Amino acid sequence: MADQTTTGFLGRTTTRPPFDPELVPAEEAIRDALPPLSDETLPMIRQALAEGVPGMGPVDLTARGRVRVEEREVPGPEGAPDITLLILSPADDRGPKPCIYHIHGGGMVAGDRRTGVGTFVPFVAEGGAVVVSVEYRLAPEHPDPAPVEDCYAGLLWTAKNADELGIAPERLIIVGTSAGGGLAAGTTLLARHRAFPKISHQVLICPMLDDRFETHSSRMLDGETGWDRNSNVFGWTSLLGVRRGGPDVSPYAAPARAEDLSGLPRTYMDTGSVEVFRDEILTYACRLSEAGVNVDLHMWGGGFHGFDLAAGHAAVSRASVATREEFIRRALED
Template sequence: MNIESVLPELHAPMKRADVSLPLWLVRVALRVMPTPRDPEVRVRTVHRGNLRLRIYLPRRRGTGPGLLWVHGGGLLFGDAKQDESLCLSTARRLGVVIVSANYRLAPQHPFPAAHDDIAAAWRWFLDHTDELHVDAARIAIGGESAGGGLAAGLVQRITRDGGPQPIAQWLFAPMLDDRTAADRSLDELDHFVWNNTKNRDGWAAYLGTEPGAPTLPPFASAARATDLSGQPPTFLTWTDTELFAAENRAYADHLETSGVPVTVDVVEGGAHGFENWAKDTPVARALIERAQDWLRAALR
């Protein structure tokens, strides 16, 4: 890809968005990274077995909406703390209680470990709505990148299994389709931040086999689902320069043909995950504001 295809305001922060370091070092750095604070939002953690949750509690009165959030990291790394700014601002602006789920990572823990962990987080959230002052009928599910793909798979599972349903899904450049990783022609494009070589490493570690197999277990790769009917209204954003653009567009189209209301926000000149690693730039702030405005309306 040509750097001229990316907005100039993202050039400098993109140099810091380097995930080519050794895997163990990336994991450690994310766990010890400093986190911002907001006096209007209280943060607490829950650790029970494999369940590791970061909970954001805004100052508000009465019962309100909730959001289950899933962080990114290519299925190989990541921590709830990396999305602290987004979760704090969303909790404060929307008055929403957020449960941000950590999950076990590949290759040490292949599918279905991560998927089962966020499913357990969903059940925990539903079991604690009274304590958290959350309306169980007004909980959305969202995530970024690998977390967006996991969130989409969880919504599919909940739709199939019945019970309380999410009111909306909120997806930022989700990692949805292992078949993208299997397409070696994409290796030549060298997409910024997350290219297809890294993508194949993530999918192979998560699936325990090379991506692109004829069949996979349900929910392992969200784009493989054949029936998306009954899913909640969806916000789906990606950038025009990134590796996931085609698979995100295809998923949005599949949702629409399945009768699901979909709002698409394609950011021209962005790069994968820029709303996270370049959160202080005008283009990132504008996207987050649009996304939060959509979520506010959906949670009503």
């Protein structure tokens, strides 16, 4: 497929790389299945995401009895409602384990504590981890700082209750996808600023980091893939309102704005080459490295946002998932 050129966003012209040929049918299916994100379509998109990833059946969170599934109502941020945590623990308890603290995706506007968590069930079923997945309040009903403060509150409760949960408190791995990746990065910055808890690794899967739309990739997709520049405008505006792109945005909401990235944990980041977040991810990874942080960065040629879930059969998807899982396994064993 030839390179594509798009004109019109902020009067600028951009060119994108081609999609991997194995991914094209999935990209077309997503476009056909989901309408553009807007105030009118948001309820339908929320419902679709609640029903799971298209083409994937329901995930057995118990892994045929090997995983204990629990939900807890825990204190939210000061003055805010309680939040719900989904807790997955090995049924065969073998002592304290690392914790995978999971923050779901959904563009800041959709998803819940079960969205995407099935990806991490095998680590629990094998006895190698406890997974805690946080339910944070969604924009636009609950704009910044509600989502990131909810995520931090859940992490704080998890760390303070590590013994009860069977978690080794010094082995907290924070993981997030898309908006969840941005919130994971923001929560990690908050934990550093507030000096608790200490996070050992952050795994930022195609994270949403920058509200400013200054990069080439933030402008290069219009009406293509499940998350184009128009969806991105909607997501960031829902979170930040009129502050989007202006000077008064916190780095905990948009981590690309953080001036100091020193002292952060070892980091895994990935992206497709054909997605709006690509350039902000590459820049953040380089800045982390410049600040002395160990970074594993992977860009998958021809991949669009969420390609590994939408087209798991494709060679590039299998390579992406295997690489990420290997990093997580090493992090659990550190």
